[in-house]
Amino acid sequence: xxxxxxxxxxxxxxxxxxxxxxxxxxxxxSAPALxxxxxxxVLPTIASLALSLTDFDIYALADIGxxxxxxxxxxxxxxxxxxxxxxxxxxxxxxxxxxxxxxxxAFAAAVLVNERLVAWRPLWRAVFFAPxxxxxxxxxxxxxxxxxxxxxxxxxxxxxxxxxxxxxxxDPRWAIPAITLFVVWKSFGYSMLIxxxxxxxxxxxxxxxxxxxxxxxxxxxxxxxxxxxxxxAGLVAVxxxxxxxxxxxxxxxxxxxxxxxxxxxxxxxxFDQGFQWWNLGLGAAVAVVLFGCILVAALAPAAALRLxxxxxx
Amino acid sequence: xxxxxxMTALAALFAAITLAPLLWMVAVSLMQPGEAGRFPPPLxxxxxxxxxxxxxxxxxGMGLFxxxxxxxxxxxxxxxxxxxxxxxxxxxxxxxxxxxxxxRVLLALLLVPGxxxxxxxxxxxxxxxxxxxxxxxxxPWLAGIVGIFLVRQYALxxxxxxxxxxxxxxxxxxxxxxxxxxxxMRPAIATLALFVFLGSWNDFLWPLIxxxxxxxxxxxxxxxxxxxxxxxxxxxxxxxxxxxxxPVLVLFxxxxxxxxxxxxxxxxxx
Numbered sequence: 001x002x003x004x005x006x007x008x009x010x011x012x013x014x015x016x017x018x019x020x021x022x023x024x025x026x027x028x029x030s031a032p033a034l035x036x037x038x039x040x041x042v043l044p045t046i047a048s049l050a051l052s053l054t055d056f057d058i059y060a061l062a063d064i065g066x067x068x069x070x071x072x073x074x075x076x077x078x079x080x081x082x083x084x085x086x087x088x089x090x091x092x093x094x095x096x097x098x099x100x101x102x103x104x105x106a107f108a109a110a111v112l113v114n115e116r117l118v119a120w121r122p123l124w125r126a127v128f129f130a131p132x133x134x135x136x137x138x139x140x141x142x143x144x145x146x147x148x149x150x151x152x153x154x155x156x157x158x159x160x161x162x163x164x165x166x167x168x169x170x171d172p173r174w175a176i177p178a179i180t181l182f183v184v185w186k187s188f189g190y191s192m193l194i195x196x197x198x199x200x201x202x203x204x205x206x207x208x209x210x211x212x213x214x215x216x217x218x219x220x221x222x223x224x225x226x227x228x229x230x231x232x233a234g235l236v237a238v239x240x241x242x243x244x245x246x247x248x249x250x251x252x253x254x255x256x257x258x259x260x261x262x263x264x265x266x267x268x269x270x271f272d273q274g275f276q277w278w279n280l281g282l283g284a285a286v287a288v289v290l291f292g293c294i295l296v297a298a299l300a301p302a303a304a305l306r307l308x309x310x311x312x313x
Numbered sequence: 314x315x316x317x318x319x320m321t322a323l324a325a326l327f328a329a330i331t332l333a334p335l336l337w338m339v340a341v342s343l344m345q346p347g348e349a350g351r352f353p354p355p356l357x358x359x360x361x362x363x364x365x366x367x368x369x370x371x372x373x374g375m376g377l378f379x380x381x382x383x384x385x386x387x388x389x390x391x392x393x394x395x396x397x398x399x400x401x402x403x404x405x406x407x408x409x410x411x412x413x414x415x416x417r418v419l420l421a422l423l424l425v426p427g428x429x430x431x432x433x434x435x436x437x438x439x440x441x442x443x444x445x446x447x448x449x450x451x452x453p454w455l456a457g458i459v460g461i462f463l464v465r466q467y468a469l470x471x472x473x474x475x476x477x478x479x480x481x482x483x484x485x486x487x488x489x490x491x492x493x494x495x496x497x498m499r500p501a502i503a504t505l506a507l508f509v510f511l512g513s514w515n516d517f518l519w520p521l522i523x524x525x526x527x528x529x530x531x532x533x534x535x536x537x538x539x540x541x542x543x544x545x546x547x548x549x550x551x552x553x554x555x556x557x558x559x560p561v562l563v564l565f566x567x568x569x570x571x572x573x574x575x576x577x578x579x580x581x582x583x
Contacts (some may be wrong), residue, residue: 025486033400034415036455042422042439051433117320117558126326126569131563133572134335135515137533138554141540142338143468145547151354185334193573203342225365246426248519253537254315267428267518275434275522284432291429296422 009225031278048291051284058278074285086261087269088293090176094265095244095297097180102240103233105184106191111225113192114199125196131191136186143182144169147254169255172262179250179263187243191236198232199225234301241297245290266290335562342366342551360475363554375556377528378535382514385447386530387452389513390506396455397505401464402494406471407486416465418457427453435522449523450531454513458552460505467501468494503571509566514561532557 013021027038044145044257052074058068078084112118131139146153147168155165168178202225208222248271257272264272274283320579337356340364341349344358369375390396403409435444442451471494479489495502518531522528530538536553543549565572 007562009495010460015408015410015412019480019487022407022480022566023409025490026407026412026414029399029407029486029490030412030415033396033456033461036396037419037422038456039456040434040437040452041425041427041430041456041458044434045425046430046479047433047437052435093465109327112324117317117322118324119317119321124324125573126566127331129569129573130335130562130565132581133511133561135533135536135554135558135561137517138558139334139513140537140551141554142334145341145349145550146334151350151352151360151547153333156354169416187329199492215340230443240424246428248428249533253540256541270428270432271518271522274433279474280432280436287429287432291426295424296424 013236031190032176048284048287051281052187054249056279056281056284060276061280064149069264070311072283074282075289077282078285078289081259083261083264084269090263091245091247091265091293092248093176094180094183097239098183098244099237099240101184102178102188102191103236106188106236107229107233109188109192109196110195110199111221114196125192128192131186132189136188139186140182140250143185144254149180172260175255175259175263179247179254182254183244183250187240193241194232194236194239195229198229200212202228238298238301242294245294245297265292328336335558338551338554338558339383341548342555344548346546349551356438358497365549365554368549369552369556372414372538373535373553374528375553377529378532379556381447381451381529382532385450385520386510386514388447390509391449391453393457393460393509394502394506395462397457397464398495398498400492401461401501402468402471402498403492404439404461405465405468406473406476406494409435419461422458431522438523444523445525445529449530450513450520453519454509457509460509463505464498464501464550468496500571501575504574507568507572509559511564 004087018026047181051069054060055068055073057066083182109128113121115121118124118188145151146293149155149167149170152168154168158165168173168174206224207220207263210224215223246267247265250268251257251265251268252271254263257268270283270286270290271287273279343361343363344355345360345362346364348355348358375496388559404412404566438444438452443452475493475497476489479493484492514531514535516531517537520531520534521537524534527538536557539553540550
């Protein structure tokens with residue numbers, strides 16, 4: 001409360017100026033949503049931590065009396081499980097391949113849609129965004145057949161330019177890049193919109209001035225456009241990292257985690273442990289590890305930047 | 314002029330590649346059985362047929378899954394609006410102790426992915442007897458923090474003077490919300506409704522977990538299950554994909570402006 005603020009407009013925004021009816025309405029209006037969030041979001045999230053310290057399994061599901069507190073045993077079991085390391089490595093590969101690819105394609109699409117020389121720009125914008133709206137499972141089914149080794153269109157296109165066919169989803173070396181290709185197609189439209197919003201804040205005059213000064217297309221991009229969209233690029237990167245950490249439906253539909261577990265992700269492992277084998281305690285430990293990864297990946301860039309700036313200044 | 318043509322051609326090429334998988338899906342869904350497996354793969358059906366769509370609805374229960382998806386998405390949308398609109402308005406325009414702290418906590422919660430709590434949520438709903446029901450699928454849509462911030466963003470545009478004038482006229486807080494705030498927030502209502510409808514329609518992991526009864530499956534869950542039984546039947550699978558995704562694609566095309574504008578308001582400013 002800003003007690004020192006004078007009367008009039010400043011006071012109108014403080015709690016002190018509110019009538020009793022308004023304060024009561026504030027709580028009444030927000031209570032249903034807050035209650036739902038507490039019951040169905042916050043409570044389960046915290047309970048995940050607790051659950052990960054127990055041996056909750058199919059026996060405990062039948063009779064809660066079978067539940068035991070096991071401390072960090074689930075975590076040490078995970079660290080000793082090769083499948084966990086495979087899932088983590090696969091997930092990191094998805095992040096490493098997918099994030100730069102999404103940023104690059106989304107940026108190119110945004111530049112194209114923002115370029116005044118291009119005709120029918122709203123049409124292209126809608127087309128680029130359409131895959132993001134499409135139902136993930138349906139699109140994954142379509143891509144499963146597009147990537148098929150024998151009758152898939154992609155191999156057919158490769159053959160047309162003289163390249164040998166690739167067993168995209170059947171070869172452990174190619175399955176991650178192939179699914180990443182699908183994810184980039186599916187999601188670049190969203191990142192494109194964020195880039196587009198940033199590009200539209202670049203003043204046309206600045207662009208014109210650079211042009212008059214004789215700066216070429218590349219040099220204008222490098223010195224005018226890129227600095228202006230740097231914050232948006234950071235946002236796109238963080239959102240892409242977070243979404244790449246949460247891949248599940250893509251491998252579930254396209255490869256069932258295979259071949260040879262080469263596309264099992266951390267979230268897939270949580271689903272398998274929790275709902276296929278009913279090892280809910282172990283599954284919860286996977287969820288907590290995943291949360292830790294996402295938190296680090298989302299907060300690290302900002303923290304690093306702050307540290308870097310702190311030293312510089 | 315030449316540059317204009319070249320840049321437009323580039324955009325058109327990029328767009329053609331983007332659309333190709335969706336167009337191919339529709340083309341193959343109309344082909345004769347086995348036609349898509351030929352070499353070289355055909356791009357257009359030689360003798361178009363609706364047989365696969367008929368088979369889906371007659372033998373695979375697609376009509377039921379379509380109804381399930383429609384019912385769940387509609388209910389999710391209505392419930393999300395009921396829970397989110399008053400809260401978003403309160404966070405923006407009502408003054409009460411604890412409001413700013415609540416908003417800060419919710420902002421921090423945005424960083425927590427919903428999947429983290431899915432195992433305990435399943436156990437919680439099992440204890441409440443809501444597993445394997447519409448209600449179980451709907452529960453996460455009641456707790457949409459992103460939606461609350463979207464509504465709050467729009468509600469911040471309601472002039473304080475307008476609210477204050479209504480108060481002086483003796484209107485109750487509910488009446489002000491109903492007759493002053495809601496009309497101003499109409500774009501927020503449309504955007505939020507669209508997001509929740511599309512989001513719940515496309516949702517996969519949670520319905521997969523919570524629904525075990527085949528008759529309750531939504532379209533994506535049913536399509537994934539069908540894909541594991543009939544994966545050799547390309548034309549049938551493509552028809553199933555069309556039924557699953559075309560309703561939301563049409564909805565998007567019809568309300569494209571609303572959608573893109575809302576997304577930018579929600580993601581960049583919020």
